[in-house]
Amino acid sequence: MKRLVLITRQQETLRCFDIVNRSRSFELEIRETPDWKKLIAENGSMVYLDIGSMSPREARKAIRILESQDTLAYGIVDPKGMIEDPGDLFHGGASDYIGPELTGKRLSMSRINQALSFYPYIEDEEEETEDxxxxxxxxxxxxxxxxxxxxxxxxxxxxxxxxxxxxxxxxxxxxxxxxxxxxxxxxxxxxxxxxxxxxxxxxxxxxxxxxxxxxxxxxxxxxxxxxxxxxxxxxxxxxxxxxxxxxxxxxxxxxxxxxxxxxxxxxxxxxxxxxxxxxxxxxxxxxxxxxxxxxxxxxxxxxxxxxxxxxxxx
Missing domain, CATH: 3.30.70.1230 (Nucleotide cyclase, GGDEF domain)
Structure with missing residues (x-):
């Protein structure tokens, strides 16, 4: 089962994850605050960070932390359109960007799957074979x-x-x-x-x-x-x-x-x-x-x- 972690304080306004939340192919976990140490240790999860309730300074700091991790797949949820150049996020290693036009719409399963495979995380060989x-x-x-x-x-x-x-x-x-x-x-x-x-x-x-x-x-x-x-x-x-x-x-x-x-x-x-x-x-x-x-x-x-x-x- 594919695992997504959504960091947000305003889940009820983000309809973009409604289909994922009901799907049995995904496990969606909602967290109100980012515990970076724990998130970084959870290899294999896709992390979505909602910056809508952050100040511009908090958002920049959080994105820099995400960009510094080589094995963490992540996407940015931007309901207010704070990011002026979304393309620059992908240069820094992001796998997805959900802007203000999409946060209020239900995203399809194929749309989320495309994000998961954009920068696929490759587990260590020892982890793959361990039962x-x-x-x-x-x-x-x-x-x-x-x-x-x-x-x-x-x-x-x-x-x-x-x-x-x-x-x-x-x-x-x-x-x-x-x-x-x-x-x-x-x-x-x-x-x-x-x-x-x-x-x-x-x-x-x-x-x-x-x-x-x-x-x-x-x-x-x-x-x-x-x-x-x-x-x-x-x-x-x-x-x-x-x-x-x-x-x-x-x-x-x-x-x-x-x-x-x-x-x-x-x-x-x-x-x-x-x-x-x-x-x-x-x-x-x-x-x-x-x-x-x-x-x-x-x-x-x-x-x-x-x-x-x-x-x-x-």
């Missing part, structure tokens, strides 16, 4: 994750003819089986729902083994129903996979967590994905292992995110 692991994840900090929603599709007749202990037994067996599959892949059950839950995996670049593991569970549903559950019935379940960033809190301590990524995967898993399906967001689809791409087909969009569905054998 996240639970050892370096700390509670209260934000990290990228694979988010897998798994749910057992409880049949209506089970609710009518079977007691609650029967369904509870099914869910416990389902959870235990998923844990045996997820744990070797670095996953852990993070949040429970009525009939399933959200599994969290530390993010890594490249392909992921989470996808073929879910595919095997979908394809082997008959064998799993017989060997693992032993309830004499074919068990339906579905999976939804996305990638996104969220603040990490320990299991059981997530009641007040606010996260777009978590909300999206729960909605995708509970409201969109049908029984027996395995659905990937386009973000997760970037990590399909080589040779398995043809096993998925586009199946529409959900909350502006293109989706792919695993094909089933005929």
């Amino acid at each position: 996240l692991s639970w050892e370096n994840i700390r509670e209260g900090e934000e990290y990228p994750f694979y988010l897998l929603y798994a749910e057992l599709d409880i049949l209506p007749e089970w609710k009518k003819k079977s007691g609650s202990s029967f369904i509870t037994g099914l869910l416990n067996t389902f959870e235990n089986h998923l844990n045996r599959i997820a744990l070797p892949l670095g996953g852990q059950l993070w949040m429970k729902s009525n009939y399933g839950g959200l599994y969290l995996f530390p993010y890594s670049e490249g392909s992921t083994d989470i996808i073929p593991a879910c595919m095997r569970m979908i394809l082997n549903r008959v064998l799993i129903s017989m060997e693992v559950f032993s309830y004499g019935t074919l068990l339906p379940y579905h999976f939804s996979l996305d990638t996104g960033t969220t603040v990490y809190r320990k299991k059981g301590n997530t009641g007040t967590l606010i996260s777009d990524a978590v909300n999206f995967i729960f909605h995708l898993g509970q409201q969109y994905t049908q029984p027996g399906q395995f659905i990937l967001s386009s973000r997760a689809a970037e990590h399909i292992p080589a040779g398995l791409a043809d096993c998925f087909a586009p199946c529409g969009t959900y909350h502006d995110q293109h989706l792919l569905r695993m094909k089933m054998p005929k």
Whole structure:
């Protein structure tokens, strides 16, 4: 997910960022004052500085600080037209300039993406190849994750003819089986729902083994129903996979967590994905292992995110 930091004291008047703020492709953080030391350490973020509430002297000083940083991508928001020569900003290393004609208009996603790629930040090779692991994840900090929603599709007749202990037994067996599959892949059950839950995996670049593991569970549903559950019935379940960033809190301590990524995967898993399906967001689809791409087909969009569905054998 692309990250933007907007430094402004007048967010409500800057309609230019409305579309970005609603997009799931961007994470927009609003700060009222520039903490230069912290900003400079956040390599990979695009910083927009609103100089509309600054004096000319404050604006010049802030721009000089931005120009002195080689690895910080930045743009200037100028609602009052204080900058006489916007072209000179680009000579100093700026990636974008949003003048008074644009601050009151909604900028398109393509317009922002052009700014992000104007002076692309190139990470160190060591940073690009370093994978996240639970050892370096700390509670209260934000990290990228694979988010897998798994749910057992409880049949209506089970609710009518079977007691609650029967369904509870099914869910416990389902959870235990998923844990045996997820744990070797670095996953852990993070949040429970009525009939399933959200599994969290530390993010890594490249392909992921989470996808073929879910595919095997979908394809082997008959064998799993017989060997693992032993309830004499074919068990339906579905999976939804996305990638996104969220603040990490320990299991059981997530009641007040606010996260777009978590909300999206729960909605995708509970409201969109049908029984027996395995659905990937386009973000997760970037990590399909080589040779398995043809096993998925586009199946529409959900909350502006293109989706792919695993094909089933005929």
